[in-house]
Amino acid sequence: MSWDELKETKGLEECEVLNNNQGSLFRLTAEEFDIIRDLIDEKNIITEKETEEIEIKPYSFSADPDKPFLEEQEIKEIIHSLEVKKNIVLQGPPGVGKTFIAKKIAYEMMKKTDDTKIRMIQFHQSYSYEDFIQGIRPSEKSFKVKNGIFYDFCKKAKSEANQKFFFIIDEINRGNLSKIFGELMMLIESDKRGKYKVPLTYSEKDDAPFSVPENLYLIGTMNTADRSLAIVDYALRRRFRFITLEPKFNNRFKDFLGSNGFSKDFIEEISSKIKSLNNKIKSDKNLGSGFLIGHSFFCSPNNGDEREWFENIVKFEIKPLLEEYWFDDSEKVENEINLLLS
Structure with a gap:
């Protein structure tokens, strides 16, 4: 993680060490810590995937010795919801394995453990449209349009239209969904995938309109015990199926x-x-x-x-x-x- 990357990151404008780096120990707010941690995690995932050869194996939920404590019928119902709606949120109290299950669902739908077709991020209160879709970022001598993580993943999914891709958003309700998704709030709907295209906020005049591919599936996770968060708005609820996971002391x-x-x-x-x-x-x-x-x-x-x-x-x-x-x-x-x- 370079110094310049930190200085360009939204939410770190008031970070003590970035404004005055003379010293040894510096304060970080909880929000600044979360932002930096997410950046490092993101870098580590990318580096890991770039430098290591990922071993892809055939996968079957029924044969998985490390599968969640869900019944096969429950997994089938979740997968059916994802295939129909394209977007689901796994919600439940802490410790029910929401993120773990999200990845297993992706494996079961692909019938293989191909992590190159899975992208995982975590939303936070400072996460923005510019981080997620597209934004203006400073370069050496000027400003330029930089594509966000979801834009790039959509582009990758479009290049392999016969494969399934999965975008997992941990703590989806921690972000301002309307602000983060912007005009894509409509494009993620199952009946508008691929067919509907819109120009993006920061796109150039000659840029092609953007669409969300049909072979990309969105899986969000949500902690129902987090009292610091507002109730999820109707716009999100209408576009996602919400599936409640419960403790399994079975x-x-x-x-x-x-x-x-x-x-x-x-x-x-x-x-x-x-x-x-x-x-x-x-x-x-x-x-x-x-x-x-x-x-x-x-x-x-x-x-x-x-x-x-x-x-x-x-x-x-x-x-x-x-x-x-x-x-x-x-x-x-x-x-x-x-x-x-x-």
Whole structure:
């Protein structure tokens, strides 16, 4: 990541180190940190794909040993929605594997693990049309039009019209959707793919109108427990199908833990405790099913004592979440944590 790239990035205009780099330690706001982290992640993904030969293997959800804890029928229903609508949002509480499932859906539709046909980004509050579609950027001696990440991916999809491409937007509701998509809000509709073309905001007079190809699928993910975000507007809801994912403390989850060396009694114990906690969260009028505890909190490997593994997850991952949920009732939080650890 070069200094010039950072200085050109929207949202970093007031960044302390970019305005005065004399010193050793500099403050970053949470928003600036998120923007820089996303830039680095994006660079790493591109570099990784450019420098490493990606191994492409045949894929089948039913034969995948690392598949999500969804039933095959659930996956089929999600895929059907994506094929019909072209755009879906996987929504659910933290820890239900939304991003993980999004990638598996892409593999199942392609019938292969071809990551060159998948692009993943994360929206944030400073993300703009200029980042996503097209914008004016400074060059050495002047300003020039620079294509955004979605524009380039659409172009790539058009060049291989017989292949399926997948654009995954993590935390889709964190961005200002109308501002980011602009005139493309209409073009992403399933019945307007390929056929409808419009000139872009920053396009030159001789530039061809832009369209979104039929072989490109949009998958968004949305955390339903994020209270800092506004309700998703109607414009987005009309163009996407919303699919709710729930925690899966089912037999597949139990089999997964068993294959990782956990005892049967312990697996039943933690499943029972988290289900009990989730019932309380679901019945809370200020929370509800969008705030449940997901199964993926308990899918990390265990290299030691299983009870110590569970205690660490409860103390350092579940407890902070409950403190946010019941921010005005610390006694309730302590009671629930004690029940989990008893």
